[in-house]
Amino acid sequence: MNAATPTEFFSNMPSRLMPEAMLERLQGRFGERCSTALPVRQQHGRDESPFDAPPPAAVIFAQDNEDVAFVVALAHEHHVPVIPFGAGSSLEGHLLAVQGGVSLDMTRMNRILRINTEDLTVTVQAGVTRNQLNNELRHEGLFFPIDPGADATLGGMAATRASGTNAVRYGTMRENVLGLTMVTPTDGAIHTGSRARKSSAGYDLTRLYVGSEGTLGVVCELTLKLYPLPEAVSAAICFFPSIDEAVKTTIQIIQTGLPIARCELLDINSVRAVNLHDKLGLREAPMLLMEFHGSPASVAEQAQIVQDVARDHGGEDFDWATTPESRNKLWKARHSVYFACLQTRPGCRCVTTDTCVPISRLAEIINASVLDVEATGLPYFVVGHVGDGNFHVGYLVDPQVPSERATAEALSQRMVEHALRLEGTCTGEHGIGLHKQAFLIEEAGVGAVAVMRLLKQALDPHNIMNPGKIFEL
Amino acid sequence: MNAATPTEFFSNMPSRLMPEAMLERLQGRFGERCSTALPVRQQHGRDESPFDAPPPAAVIFAQDNEDVAFVVALAHEHHVPVIPFGAGSSLEGHLLAVQGGVSLDMTRMNRILRINTEDLTVTVQAGVTRNQLNNELRHEGLFFPIDPGADATLGGMAATRASGTNAVRYGTMRENVLGLTMVTPTDGAIHTGSRARKSSAGYDLTRLYVGSEGTLGVVCELTLKLYPLPEAVSAAICFFPSIDEAVKTTIQIIQTGLPIARCELLDINSVRAVNLHDKLGLREAPMLLMEFHGSPASVAEQAQIVQDVARDHGGEDFDWATTPESRNKLWKARHSVYFACLQTRPGCRCVTTDTCVPISRLAEIINASVLDVEATGLPYFVVGHVGDGNFHVGYLVDPQVPSERATAEALSQRMVEHALRLEGTCTGEHGIGLHKQAFLIEEAGVGAVAVMRLLKQALDPHNIMNPGKIFEL
Numbered sequence: 020m021n022a023a024t025p026t027e028f029f030s031n032m033p034s035r036l037m038p039e040a041m042l043e044r045l046q047g048r049f050g051e052r053c054s055t056a057l058p059v060r061q062q063h064g065r066d067e068s069p070f071d072a073p074p075p076a077a078v079i080f081a082q083d084n085e086d087v088a089f090v091v092a093l094a095h096e097h098h099v100p101v102i103p104f105g106a107g108s109s110l111e112g113h114l115l116a117v118q119g120g121v122s123l124d125m126t127r128m129n130r131i132l133r134i135n136t137e138d139l140t141v142t143v144q145a146g147v148t149r150n151q152l153n154n155e156l157r158h159e160g161l162f163f164p165i166d167p168g169a170d171a172t173l174g175g176m177a178a179t180r181a182s183g184t185n186a187v188r189y190g191t192m193r194e195n196v197l198g199l200t201m202v203t204p205t206d207g208a209i210h211t212g213s214r215a216r217k218s219s220a221g222y223d224l225t226r227l228y229v230g231s232e233g234t235l236g237v238v239c240e241l242t243l244k245l246y247p248l249p250e251a252v253s254a255a256i257c258f259f260p261s262i263d264e265a266v267k268t269t270i271q272i273i274q275t276g277l278p279i280a281r282c283e284l285l286d287i288n289s290v291r292a293v294n295l296h297d298k299l300g301l302r303e304a305p306m307l308l309m310e311f312h313g314s315p316a317s318v319a320e321q322a323q324i325v326q327d328v329a330r331d332h333g334g335e336d337f338d339w340a341t342t343p344e345s346r347n348k349l350w351k352a353r354h355s356v357y358f359a360c361l362q363t364r365p366g367c368r369c370v371t372t373d374t375c376v377p378i379s380r381l382a383e384i385i386n387a388s389v390l391d392v393e394a395t396g397l398p399y400f401v402v403g404h405v406g407d408g409n410f411h412v413g414y415l416v417d418p419q420v421p422s423e424r425a426t427a428e429a430l431s432q433r434m435v436e437h438a439l440r441l442e443g444t445c446t447g448e449h450g451i452g453l454h455k456q457a458f459l460i461e462e463a464g465v466g467a468v469a470v471m472r473l474l475k476q477a478l479d480p481h482n483i484m485n486p487g488k489i490f491e492l
Numbered sequence: 493m494n495a496a497t498p499t500e501f502f503s504n505m506p507s508r509l510m511p512e513a514m515l516e517r518l519q520g521r522f523g524e525r526c527s528t529a530l531p532v533r534q535q536h537g538r539d540e541s542p543f544d545a546p547p548p549a550a551v552i553f554a555q556d557n558e559d560v561a562f563v564v565a566l567a568h569e570h571h572v573p574v575i576p577f578g579a580g581s582s583l584e585g586h587l588l589a590v591q592g593g594v595s596l597d598m599t600r601m602n603r604i605l606r607i608n609t610e611d612l613t614v615t616v617q618a619g620v621t622r623n624q625l626n627n628e629l630r631h632e633g634l635f636f637p638i639d640p641g642a643d644a645t646l647g648g649m650a651a652t653r654a655s656g657t658n659a660v661r662y663g664t665m666r667e668n669v670l671g672l673t674m675v676t677p678t679d680g681a682i683h684t685g686s687r688a689r690k691s692s693a694g695y696d697l698t699r700l701y702v703g704s705e706g707t708l709g710v711v712c713e714l715t716l717k718l719y720p721l722p723e724a725v726s727a728a729i730c731f732f733p734s735i736d737e738a739v740k741t742t743i744q745i746i747q748t749g750l751p752i753a754r755c756e757l758l759d760i761n762s763v764r765a766v767n768l769h770d771k772l773g774l775r776e777a778p779m780l781l782m783e784f785h786g787s788p789a790s791v792a793e794q795a796q797i798v799q800d801v802a803r804d805h806g807g808e809d810f811d812w813a814t815t816p817e818s819r820n821k822l823w824k825a826r827h828s829v830y831f832a833c834l835q836t837r838p839g840c841r842c843v844t845t846d847t848c849v850p851i852s853r854l855a856e857i858i859n860a861s862v863l864d865v866e867a868t869g870l871p872y873f874v875v876g877h878v879g880d881g882n883f884h885v886g887y888l889v890d891p892q893v894p895s896e897r898a899t900a901e902a903l904s905q906r907m908v909e910h911a912l913r914l915e916g917t918c919t920g921e922h923g924i925g926l927h928k929q930a931f932l933i934e935e936a937g938v939g940a941v942a943v944m945r946l947l948k949q950a951l952d953p954h955n956i957m958n959p960g961k962i963f964e965l
Binding site: 135137138139140179180181182186190191193194203205206207208209210211213214215216217218219220221222223224226227229230231246247249270273274275276278313314316317320373375376377378379380407408409442443444445446447448449450451455458459462463464466467468469470471473474475476477478489490 | 608610611612613652653654655659663664666667676678679680681682683684686687688689690691692693694695696697699700702703704719720722743746747748749751786787789790793846848849850851852853880881882915916917918919920921922923924928931932935936937939940941942943944946947948949950951962963
């Protein structure tokens with residue numbers, strides 16, 4: 020627990036105690052897979068968000084769907100919260116036991132159940148991570164594109180409607196989950212979707228659960244779309260005189276309809292941090308990191324178009340990485356930005372924004388956000404899945420200095436308000452969690468949030484599933 | 493009303509009478525835009541399905557969101573059904589007033605509100621049709637790809653989660669609606685989504701309403717994704733010795749990951765019918781009708797790969813259409829298959845199937861379905877969006893001969909059971925409507941349908957929105 024604990028904004032939530040009778044039944048079924056040891060509870064009571072809350076009362080390590088169904092049914096009976104836990108990489112406090120209850124660790128449910136190479140589908144347990152899946156798929160000549168950076172579990176990625184670097188071409192978890200096995204509070208285990216590519220059979224329960232942040236049930240299994248590994252892949256970096264020129268290059272690429280596979284922005288602070296962290300020796304300037312997928316001829320054609328656009332915006336030092344090794348080095352650097360930046364200020368915590376706007380307004384909001392943070396003197400970095408109009412500013416705050424956190428929150432607030440004026444969203448991929456609940460109401464409106472609450476009350480009448488997240492009831 | 497009326501399977505549904513007080517209030521607000529004339533009611537009481545039901549008690553012609561909100565609020569107060577009505581092209585009885593009530597005609601809400609060329613988005617009223625939209629967009633160098641054949645309204649297309657010929661590359665309404673303005677029974681007008689390409693802000697209400705078949709609220713406005721008109725477009729037809737070889741060609745194309753834009757199958761009966769209807773002189777053999785989008789080089793490359801695959805499967809007479817006129821002629825023929833086939837048997841009605849399966853199982857189920865119908869002697873045709881694993885068999889039944897309808901239903905039943913064994917769906921794009929409710933339970937399971945019912949009860953507590961569709965409460 021750090022100094023911020025007593026003042027966390029959610030500290031007035033009701034804490035719901037777990038009755039002794041429930042703990043006994045959990046211990047009876049799960050034995051050593053039910054832990055009340057403080058270190059285990061503490062490890063499951065935090066995530067990558069800057070928030071702190073008391074740990075859950077117990078941690079259950081589920082091994083199969085029946086384990087999950089047992090826990091949810093028992094919790095439903097006793098009105099006790101259940102918080103599904105995957106890799107622990109949430110940035111929005113999703114994993115915090117803000118109302119007490121049980122953390123349901125899904126990481127032992129990590130089997131790849133079935134790869135259908137002919138249909139380009141795979142069925143996995145929720146605890147499988149994206150790297151685990153892609154390591155397995157490589158032998159089949161296939162891959163799963165959704166890449167939020169962290170080696171998250173696929174269940175967690177579904178819960179937050181994750182996306183990341185490949186979304187500009189391949190979509191997000193919304194587009195790539197074909198079906199789910201969910202354990203629900205009201206109806207036990209249910210199956211949604213099918214292995215068909217499309218369906219008009221009833222309400223789209225798959226899409227309702229994708230992005231529901233654990234508040235409607237527990238993702239146990241997922242059937243996902245796969246893609247053939249592209250015949251040719253080429254990555255490129257290019258440096259720009261300003262963030263503005265880098266973003267304008269992106270906007271123009273997207274508007275042409277060019278099927279770029281990845282288009283990532285790193286600001287100068289991010290480049291400096293990864294240079295230190297990964298010893299890369301990159302030029303210290305705003306940078307686009309791009310990737311192209313297709314046939315060799317198509318990749319070459321895309322690359323030529325992009326180079327021409329970039330040069331018009333002052334892009335220089337175009338550098339190509341066509342071998343897997345050189346590409347992996349670049350993407351590893353991209354994925355280490357978050358931790359590399361944390362290390363530039365020892366002991367800091369990171370308040371991360373996640374706005375996403377219509378592509379034509381992206382330069383405007385990034386420029387304004389940079390000016391705004393520069394004026395405060397707070398250390399920060401900017402990275403972006405700019406092809407989607409999505410970017411993150413990380414504010415590096417000293418947890419011992421409450422005014423820094425307040426400054427970061429005020430910057431974030433102004434950025435979200437700006438994004439909403441531009442008809443964007445307060446969160447492109449991280450979810451609402453604890454922290455963006457007021458933003459959700461501002462973005463969606465009171466009526467739409469009222470409809471969401473009706474859904475929650477209908478599907479989780481005792482409010483046991485990850486309570487206190489997305490909205491308060 | 494034809495001879496089948498008294499025996500329609502849904503004739504035992506409760507009919508809910510509209511109180512005189514409600515009619516007076518409708519007449520007071522809408523004047524001539526509230527019609528109780530029998531021909532108007534009859535026209536709004538049927539669709540392209542083979543079913544008949546008594547017409548609605550009144551038809552309201554809405555002009556704006558406030559009109560819709562007024563009707564829904566009044567109907568909510570009086571517990572009277574409201575059935576949103578667009579182009580009337582439903583194939584599954586969605587527009588039939590099976591429990592009485594008001595048909596809400598949306599076709600006068602046909603304004604394109606805002607085209608954002610820079611962001612590739614458009615906002616339209618629900619009564620805009622897809623052809624109207626694309627005629628407008630052409631001047632901007634953009635298009636909206638979803639093409640269910642009929643010139644449906646975009647509100648109707650959202651309601652049934654429509655797809656059609658371009659879905660293999662561009663997705664369905666599920667992937668292409670960014671946001672909605674809905675009038676809901678509980679919370680009036682609400683907005684879902686934003687103009688950002690992706691979002692993790694709360695429950696995915698957009699996807700919940702897309703495909704809800706008018707049972708949760710009325711679609712009033714839609715914000716849609718657009719695409720730049722491809723630099724090059726090329727269409728091709730190719731004839732095969734059997735349906736099996738045509739489908740196997742498709743499977744192989746999809747498995748390579750080639751970004752084919754359209755891939756349509758026409759069986760020999762469909763080809764004969766369009767030859768008669770459109771005077772085309774096509775070779776009478778199973779045919780694939782394909783389209784490729786991209787740069788000139790990429791289109792040429794795709795075409796070469798596809799020709800090689802097709803030749804391996806006995807494909808012959810590869811014929812290219814690269815001018816807009818020659819392409820339009822082919823696609824007009826494709827879109828007239830349904831009506832062309834109806835005309836081959838004057839007075840007939842069509843029972844249409846809509847199964848969709850994982851691509852590797854497509855040849856198997858089409859072959860079995862053709863054998864099955866051939867054994868009955870019933871006239872039929874097969875068309876398919878085969879790139880998605882989706883195909884339709886149309887059974888042409890004489891409405892005066894009840895045994896033909898029974899035969900068609902039995903064939904359809906066996907095909908759906910087959911599709912479900914192959915992990916497919918009973919409906920790829922037409923929806924559940926009246927007719928596939930038992931199939932939905934078989935496909936989704938009792939638990940998932942129970943969850944759908946909870947959603948319906950929460951969002952439409954008086955069951956006024958298009959009652960009796962998808963499931964009975």
